[in-house]
Amino acid sequence: MKNKILITINNLDDIEYYQKLGLKHFVYPLKDFCVGMPNVFSVAEIKEEGYLFLNRICDNEAIDDLKKIIKKLPNNIKGIIFDDLGVLEIVKDLKIEKILFLNHFNTNTLSIKIYLAHVDSVVISSDITKEEMQVIVDNIPNKLTIFVLGYVNAMYSRRLLIDNYCKFHNIERKNPLRIQKEDNHFFLYENEYGTVFYHEPLFNGLELLSFKAKYFFINTAFLTKENIKDALEGNLKVTNDQGFLYQETIYKLK
């Protein structure tokens, strides 16, 4: 199972630690192409084999910049995990693994099958129930990627919401910034490309590791390597929940 885990990297020094845990697929948030990721890397900084992670919705300028990077892509880059379908157009002819992480989409079997004609794997949305995931995985075994651990990106704004808020109130900028309303807790993280609202507590879908998936995805943003070790040993100490695995969202109000 551990050899199927894609794990994002916060610090290049963590890689050896993760290798000792038996992990081998490392995912590098790509500088200038990510939101909500506190640690990002240029291609030149990446020395080990691994995957690039791009979760930004790209404007034309970003697409142009990405084309320049892709032209000189070194051999240690095995694959690319992305949200924007424009990225797929750029990498479609490259002989690297392409994994579509279209956040909040990919909630049904047929749509995923269509995308799979264009990419090597698709990340199933964690907005659906475990039962719904099971149906999809049963229909498309060993092809999909399942998000199993990490803070869930619950909202992505192009706006600089922390910056603007602090400017308006003339207070010191705090990034990340925690907010809550009653029992709903989020923390915001902002960079020049936008603001992400992460839901708290941490999403723990490690029980999905039993599914017949191609990969399992762990987003380590705002977690430590020790948190990950604990989690993989079944001893997760960070407050967590199971998101929507057992709580189906309402489609229509009656």
Added chain:
Amino acid sequence: MMSELLAPAGDLERLKIAYLYGADAVYVGTTDYSLRANAKNFTLDELQEACDFAHSLKKKLYVTVNIVFHDKNLVNLEEYLQKLKDMQIDAIIASDIIVVKLASSLSLPVILSTQASTLNYEAVKFWQQFNVERFVLAREATREDIIRIKKETNASLECFIHGAMCTSISGKCILSNYCTNRDSNRGGCAQICRWVFDCEDSHPDFTFMSKDLNMVDYIEDMLKIGVDSFKVEGRMRSLYYIATVIMCYRKIIDGIGNKTLTTKEKNYYAHILDRVANRDTTPQFYHKFPGVNESYFQDRLEVSNQDFLGLVIDYDEKNKMVILEQRNYFKKGDIVEFIGPFMEELTYTITSIFDEDGNSIDIARHPQMIVKLPINEKLVKYSMMRMKIFDKNNEL
């Protein structure tokens, strides 16, 4: 060719009003598969009536099929799309690739919803292989983004010009899912971005609500850069809002087209549009990156008014009386204004009011009461009476 003015409508009455006040096309949702699950929405019978009405005016009707589907929602989807095809709906608006593909296989034209977050030309090229005919760009698209996408793809582009903005990139928000268990990508958005949150460290309350969009100052520029469709947001909005917004933009677009729009006139429409909105408006991303002035940071700050006084339901030609359904308080002596299809704004001083039985009254105070006012000009059904606040000629 002049760009299309595209209006929202939450029901048949608003749809008719949108067309009559100048929309070239209207988009609606049905009771299934639409992102405004809490709007009244259209039954299939109503949709057929809407389609026939639109086509009788040589106008277009689009249907939103823009939820993000779960497996169980796919049941009957193909049959549903076939029904839309049989009705001769002009296009559907979708974001989920299964809908796009199925519609394409039925030769049902597809407009890619803003929910697909399309912000670059390569993304447009991806979708073009699925025969998408038009793209509603992400609301975050700047002027330069639009120009470049047009240049690289020659795609038909639809851009929002007026109405509420998501704080999130559309499609990238599940705050409702967490806070209310309502699925925002299946029509359940509870507008969490309008909530007030507590902030850590005794910071002031955290709000992140965007002001509304208003592109009056940039319509001419958008025409020049090749925007094909000007979209107004608001399937939940009132018929007065729809009528006013569509009429203003119709006059602006036509005035630009025939080179008669004066600055004074444009300012007049801008004032009217500001007045009909209940929030402040800005051009948001088009001309500059939104900053502090494009959002609210202190509670919701929404203001409504009682400008809409009555809806014309008929005109009594024999007695030269307009028959109105009251919407807000008015009285003898008020200076008001009639607006309506195929007419210029008409200023009118209320000299007398009669109730349904012909009794003279001084005040129309009850919502939806039927009243009659003497007026020589024949006013058609769906004309409206509003408070006169601004004057086109004098910029009051």
